[in-house]
Amino acid sequence: MVEKITASLRPKLEKPIGYTLAPLDARFTTVRMKESNMGNFVCDLMRLHYLADCCIMASGTIRGDQIYPPGVLRVKDMMNCFPFEVPCVVVQVKGKEIVKALENGVSTYPALEGRFPQVSNISFTITPAMPSGQRCSDIRIGGETIDMERKYKVATRDYMVRGKDGFTSLMLKEHGGTAESIVSDENGMLISMILRQYFMSLKVLGKWKKWSTSMGNHFGKIQDDLHEVHPVKEPNQSAQPLRVPPIEDKLHDEKLESNGNTRKSLVGTAQKHTRNTSDLPARPAKSLKVGQADADSDSDDDEDADMPAIMPSINTEHELNTVRKVMRKWRRLAGIEGHPDMATSKHEAFSCHWTKGIAPRIEGRIKFAT
Structure with a gap:
């Protein structure tokens, strides 16, 4: 019965939306304890989408608990990593309230709690040996020392402006706090939707029919700033999609x-x-692609695009998840830390032809002092 219900959803969840050249580290042991390239990428995208001064996102937002390997990113990857239907919001608070929010985020370190902050346009140093409330130092926004009395526009999540996970300094006035609402929860977008629109703007093939000029200009500006930190690689126009040979009559x-x-x-x-x-009447002929089930376009009524939407079996997915868990446990027991690097170097051919490949980076926004 479950198989019957989910069968129609599987092709939609397998739609390819983007391509990553670098492993995206969404493990709890990373995002809840230190800076992550996944956290940096998402926070930067939130900040630039709303033209905010900075962004603070509780790491509990990231639920994947795995390293997403280089290759095609699908709708299901974004839904699994960001499953919550909690919109992004923008509030205006004084610098001292941002300091309190950061202090709250690291107050329980090294516990793997979801309050640990992932940030954008913010850098600070954590001293775990100090008591809670005094662990953050050298806090900078946009490269400048934070001004305690200046008001900053902060992109964050509605969950946090309600005071959850101890973020009372970001609470809205209507909830008993001091923050002023700029973009409310009614007007905010889900992180998964912002990500999907961004990846849509990178596509060369299969772009949404209803992609307007204003959206193109908006995401064009986002790309200009975002790609200075997280570079992208142009698609390989010489690469051709893999085709299935004609089926012979047996x-x-x-x-x-x-x-x-x-x-x-x-x-x-x-x-x-x-x-x-x-x-x-004869049905119109369609090109056959490997595992492609009319699920490549970003809307159900769009024409098919040349994107390699390979449909893995349920057993394959289970095996991959098991391998990841076993290898993660083995590295931990062996005392070996994983350091995922770029998968495609400048000397290697980039085989993706339908979109640009992203490569999120770590910048050293969160440092630790002894």
């Missing part, structure tokens, strides 16, 4: 018997007769 008109004689194949003859005499 039902021949003649069948070889054991005595060496041949006779007419009743099944083959019947099927040939059906094909020749059918009164049904």
Whole structure:
């Protein structure tokens, strides 16, 4: 019964939306304890989308708990990593309230709590040996020392402006705090939707029909700033999508018997007769792609695009998740830290032809002092 219900959803969740050249580190042991390239990328995108001064996002927002390997990113990856239907919001608060928010985020370190902050346009140093409330130092916004009395526009999540996870300094006035609402929860977008629109703006093939000029200009400006920190690689126009060869008819008109004689194949003859005499109108021919199930375009009524939407089996997905968990446990027990690097170097060919490849980076926004 479950299989029957989810069967129609699987092709939609397998839609390719982007391509990453670098492993995206969304492990809890990373995002809840230190800076992450996934956290940097998402926070930068939130800040630039809303033209905010900075962004603070509780790491509990990132739920993937895995390293997303280099390659195609699908709708299901974004939905699994950002499953919450909590919109992004923008508030205006004084610098001292931002300091309190950062202090709250690191107050329980090194516990793996979701309050640990991932940030954009903010840099600070954590001293774990100091008592809670005094652990953050050298706090800068936009490269300048934070002004305690200046009001900053902060992109964050509605969950946090309600005072959850101890972020009372970001609470809105209507909730008993001091923050002023600029973009409310009613007008804010989901992180998964912002990500999907951004990836849509990178596409060369399969772009949404209803992509307006204003959206193009908006995301064009986002790309200009975002790609200075997180570079992208242009698609390889010479690469061609993998095609399935024409399916040969395996039902021949003649069948070889054991005595060496041949006779007419009743099944083959019947099927040939059906094909020749059918009164049904012929269906328009479509190009066949590997595992592609009319799910490549970003809306159901769009034309198919040349994107390699390979449909992995459920067993394959389970095996991959098991391998990741086993390898993560093995590295931990062996005392080996994983350091995922760029998957495609400048000397290697970038095989993706339908979109630009992203490569989120770590900048050293969050430092630790002894």
